[in-house]
Amino acid sequence: MNVRAYTLDFTVESQHVKEVLSSVFHTILLHRTFGKITYKKESTYSIGSLGVCDNDCNKIDFTYCSVNNLELAADLDKHVSQFHSELRGSVNAGQTRNGTIALEFFEKKKARWPFAAEFFTWESWEVRVELVSATSTPEQQRRQEVIGTELAEKVFYITQMINKSDYLPKTPDIPNDIGNVYHTKYTDIHPFLFRVRYSLTTKPDTQTVGKSVRKLLDYT
Secondary structure, three states, rough: OOHHHHEEEEEEEEHHHHHHHHHHHHHHHHHOOOOOOEEEEEOEEOOOOOOEEEEEOOOOEEEEEEEOHHHHHHHHHHHHHHHHHHOOOOOOOOOOOEEEEEEEEEEEEEEOOOOOOOEEEEEEEEEEEEEOOOOHHHHEEEEEHHHHHHHHHHHHHHHHHHHHOOOOOOOOHHHHHHHOEEEEOOEEEEOOEEEEEEEEEEEEOOOOOOOOEEEEOOOO
């Protein structure tokens, strides 16, 4: 199976990281989540309505839409906050720290006993973040103005690309298999199975530090 892979790049200060990532990932999840799927009988099911809410950023002049589900929002915020916490580390003026965080959608394929189930990624959204520290107030103000416009352009790109998808996993015919395609732990919604992973690299002005940290979060 070919993976549809997309990459977005941002150069931001620490104070903007969480809102940038939340705007991007919530936009994607909004298009990769269904209302509650209820089976009436085999191969027959209904899909409930999906609540949507607007979210105003506090540090960026931007508003994004998300699925109106507190559990999903809390899960995503946990991953974004952990990435941000490790990314910001001890970034000083003139120093940059790079990080990549990816939101991946996958499905499970059953395997015959005694083999374990296999996981196939079918879509990946990678966000590459260069964390910088402004050296002056004018520079900080300039970055504040630019990031809102840049974020709007990236979110528009997401909506264009995500609606051109040529493959989405098929909803299973029987309820026992729904967990192979959708997360079932959320109330009133069924998002496609997703996971979040990230890697970090610190780069001082004079040299590149070869230490990277890689983590895999929420595999199931």
